[in-house]
Amino acid sequence: KAGVTQTPRYLIKTRGQQVTLSCSPISGHRSVSWYQQTPGQGLQFLFEYFSETQRNKGNFPGRFSGRQFSNSRSEMNVSTLELGDSALYLCASSPYGLWDNEQFFGPGTRLTVL
């Protein structure tokens, strides 16, 4: 099976712009979760999608949004970018949810906001 893929791998944006990141889960996996990783705040849960519905959401402002398509691919969008949004954004997929013993992460998208 192909692993979890994330595109793009690297992205540079300026403050005020918006960005869309993509995550393709492992075939057959219906749960996709997103995380933000920064040196200062560590790893933080953004949201989880399951069968095209947002099932869980972390404590992030409304500028962070996402969606999931019928093929389980997921996108996350950040609008009105701030310097503090610079981070590694990880996605993970699992068959039913991240309590599964079967969880796989993508390589991440490194976002730099200038």
Add this chain to the structure above:
Amino acid sequence: AQTVTQSQPEMSVQEAETVTLSCTYDTSENNYYLFWYKQPPSRQMILVIRQEAYKQQNATENRFSVNFQKAAKSFSLKISDSQLGDTAMYFCAFMKANTNAGKSTFGDGTTLTVKP
């Protein structure tokens, strides 16, 4: 709100020796999951091991095992016969076991270096 604490920012161990990484958590929940994740330098995060809180038996995956003490809210990871490839940052994570079980809380991580 749940909190996860990893009190050892950095650790090192000699190859082939055993090392234990500590994790404590705070929750009022009775049913939950605990995880250890491994993030090697410049490589993808990997799930190392999972513990279901309702199970008293400690989880084991090859050289990796946990010591789960529910009353003490402690969840340590033991790596036996350490290998150079174990060098990574290790994250402990907590997740409630209910319909909101996709929402994880992570510790700050422990950077483990295995020395030859």
